Amino acid sequence: MAEVSPLHTPEVRRVQFAWPEDQTDKWHHSMPEFGAGANAISLLMTYAEPYGVGQLRKGLVEIDADDELTERAHRLMSQEMSHLRAHKAFNKALISHSRTARVLDRFGKWIFGRLAKRSTAFGVAFAAAFEIVAFASARWAEAGLRRYFTGADEQSATLFLWHLAEEIEHKGIAHDVLLAHPEATKKYKFVLPVAFAVLIGFTAVGGLSLFAFSRHVFNPLRWARLIGWGISFAFVVMPVASTSLAKGFHPDQLVDPPWMKMWLREYDEVSQTMPLWTDAGMGASANTTLDGPARLAA
Numbered sequence: 001m002a003e004v005s006p007l008h009t010p011e012v013r014r015v016q017f018a019w020p021e022d023q024t025d026k027w028h029h030s031m032p033e034f035g036a037g038a039n040a041i042s043l044l045m046t047y048a049e050p051y052g053v054g055q056l057r058k059g060l061v062e063i064d065a066d067d068e069l070t071e072r073a074h075r076l077m078s079q080e081m082s083h084l085r086a087h088k089a090f091n092k093a094l095i096s097h098s099r100t101a102r103v104l105d106r107f108g109k110w111i112f113g114r115l116a117k118r119s120t121a122f123g124v125a126f127a128a129a130f131e132i133v134a135f136a137s138a139r140w141a142e143a144g145l146r147r148y149f150t151g152a153d154e155q156s157a158t159l160f161l162w163h164l165a166e167e168i169e170h171k172g173i174a175h176d177v178l179l180a181h182p183e184a185t186k187k188y189k190f191v192l193p194v195a196f197a198v199l200i201g202f203t204a205v206g207g208l209s210l211f212a213f214s215r216h217v218f219n220p221l222r223w224a225r226l227i228g229w230g231i232s233f234a235f236v237v238m239p240v241a242s243t244s245l246a247k248g249f250h251p252d253q254l255v256d257p258p259w260m261k262m263w264l265r266e267y268d269e270v271s272q273t274m275p276l277w278t279d280a281g282m283g284a285s286a287n288t289t290l291d292g293p294a295r296l297a298a
Ligand SMILES: [Fe+2]
Pocket: 049, 079, 080, 083, 163, 167
């Protein structure tokens, strides 16, 4: 584990995307089963992100947080709200094309409506646990970038990878709020399995449901891939999640996957764009033209 660097402060990037109406439900052309799982995550994010932000905001008030923690938490919240906006726009076309997606969207709303009735201590612990799962997801995705995203629509791949990259960037801030909130700290070990069940369970059930209603459902190779991804993800997320229960743990001790952090540096503030992820060159140096790397339409 690396040295703790608690003062790391994330940058707020309002990346703009422009989705064609018919694109977001079938964005992964070569592995639709991967796209189905990612779409389930996208549907959940429009409820998970505002829940986490709302709970951290209430937590900051309860602990009477100092200016530094408040500033860092506000940056995390701004990043999460950017993710929320991007996923909402992405989901619009998805929901309009799929009845299953509409059902899942209502289910996600119901889950987080129930969670919102719990205490702020529960919510802060949930937000910290959510960040741990998000960090592990980023690690898993970066370890198999080409394996998972080759054949995907570049803009959609860029949305998911930008989101994951920023999860790495702000991985420790919700935990700082947790540590400053004694009640939430006490609850963490009980809330972690709940967060795990909600996030992983929804992704699995949602992804399989979306896939089950696609024309690819009878292809055994695709099922084998899904099982393999589930196993490989478990091998990444379980050690990270269990380490987070150890005394003295802080997410800043976890080693970041390197490529996503480097790619984030390529954000262009003027055009509010990231270089598009492409399987040919993995983003920053990919698809370079005389004007520089290919970017999202601003
Ligand atoms: Fe996020």
